[in-house]
Every structure is written in C-alpha cells, then in structure tokens.
Amino acid sequence: MSGYKVLIVEDEQPMRELIASFLIEEHYEVVQAANGVEALQLFRREQPDVMVVDIMMPFMDGFELLEEIRKRSDIPFIFLSARGEELDKVKGLRLGADDYMVKPFHSGELIARIETVIRRAGGKQSSQTITSGGLILDLDYMEAKSAGRLVTLTRKEFRLLELLIKHENHTVTRSRMMELIWGPDYPGSERTVDTHMKTLRMKLPEESERIKTVRGVGYRLEAPK
Known part of the structure; x- marks a missing residue:
C-alpha cells in the first residue's frame, strides 16, 4: 500500500x-x-x-x-x-x-x-496503479493482473515485478534487486533473485517472454511491441 x-x-x-x-x-x-x-x-x-x-x-x-x-x-x-x-x-x-x-x-x-x-477503515478513495502491456499492478492493495487475470504473487514477487515495470526497457542488476527487496543485510546469495524470477515467469506466461535475463548482470522487462 x-x-x-x-x-x-x-x-x-x-x-x-x-x-x-x-x-x-x-x-x-x-x-x-x-x-x-x-x-x-x-x-x-x-x-x-x-x-x-x-x-x-x-x-x-x-x-x-x-x-x-x-x-x-x-x-x-x-x-x-x-x-x-x-x-x-x-x-x-x-x-x-x-x-x-x-x-x-x-x-x-x-x-x-x-x-x-x-x-x-475504508482506505483511500482511489488506488495507485502502474501498467505495462497486459500487466496491471495495484500498489495500494498489492494486487497483480495479467491479461485481465488476477495473479497470486508473494510480497517479494510483487516487488520484483513492480521494480521491473518502473524500470521498463532498463536492466536492473541482481545486486540492486537484493538491496531494495531483501535489504542490504540479507545473508543469502543473488541466486535468490534467479529463483524468484523463475517463479514469476511461470506465474505470468502471457508476459514471460518480455522478462529478459541479462547474463551476468540482472533482468530487464521489455516494453510490449
């Protein structure tokens, strides 16, 4: 939210x-x-x-x-x-x-x-959303839709997708993802990001081809053609 x-x-x-x-x-x-x-x-x-x-x-x-x-x-x-x-x-x-x-x-x-x-308490009257192609993220209620379909994402999966959409067509490094989503003191390796990205692609088959791996660097969400 x-x-x-x-x-x-x-x-x-x-x-x-x-x-x-x-x-x-x-x-x-x-x-x-x-x-x-x-x-x-x-x-x-x-x-x-x-x-x-x-x-x-x-x-x-x-x-x-x-x-x-x-x-x-x-x-x-x-x-x-x-x-x-x-x-x-x-x-x-x-x-x-x-x-x-x-x-x-x-x-x-x-x-x-x-x-x-x-x-x-009723929240605010309107929610903040970001979109990319068929992806719609409601940032207030942490709801994700792909091609009109409600997608169940974990909090970190949602944050990863939000990060990719906000940096559409730009590569986000694994280290930056770790810092922003897991925190600078997280003891795990950057393979954690790869695991979450694999799951994210599986949950978003309509958009998975747009999620590009930049070998040795990170990930990029390409704008829809």
Missing part, C-alpha cells in the same frame, strides 16, 4: 528508525514522534492515515495518547509494545485501539496488520 502516511510514536530512537525503515521500504510516508505530546502536535499538522504507538513513553504514555486521539478521530491505531500482558492488550483494545502487537516483531507481520486496519 503506497501513498499512506504512518505516524510512529516511540521514545527509543533506534526502534523508531527501524520501524520507519520497514515502512519506507514498502512506500509508506513516515512521520516520527518521540512521545505522546509531540505525537498530538504532529497528528494535527500531518493528518496521518494510521498510527503505530508504543505504550511506555515519557510525558504521556500510549494509553493516554489513545484516549486523546479518540476524542478527535477514528484513525486506525496499532499498539506496538514490549508489554505483552493480557491486561494491557485488553485495556488497549477497550480504549479503542484497532490492533496490538508485542515486541519483538516481524516486519512482514507489522506491514500486514497496517494494511488490514487501513482496509478496515
């Missing part, structure tokens, strides 16, 4: 920046606050689409922040906290939180939960 703005409220800067990096990689716009008081000010000014909030913070904790937000808005609100006690979860949900995640967390689960609460 691109085009959405997330307000992250977390007093520990390394954790706040880590969450931000996950969201930016998925094309979210990110606003950051170090405490609840700052978050209220940013909420008024930035008008985010969803909030991801820690509980234990100075000046105003996450529960107090949620109470203040609910006086003003029904914005999707997710707690992301090290406090995993059942009473905390129940309190957060009863105060009006849409979801509650416990640290440590997996980035993919956080993204999925953000997507879910945005959809539940």
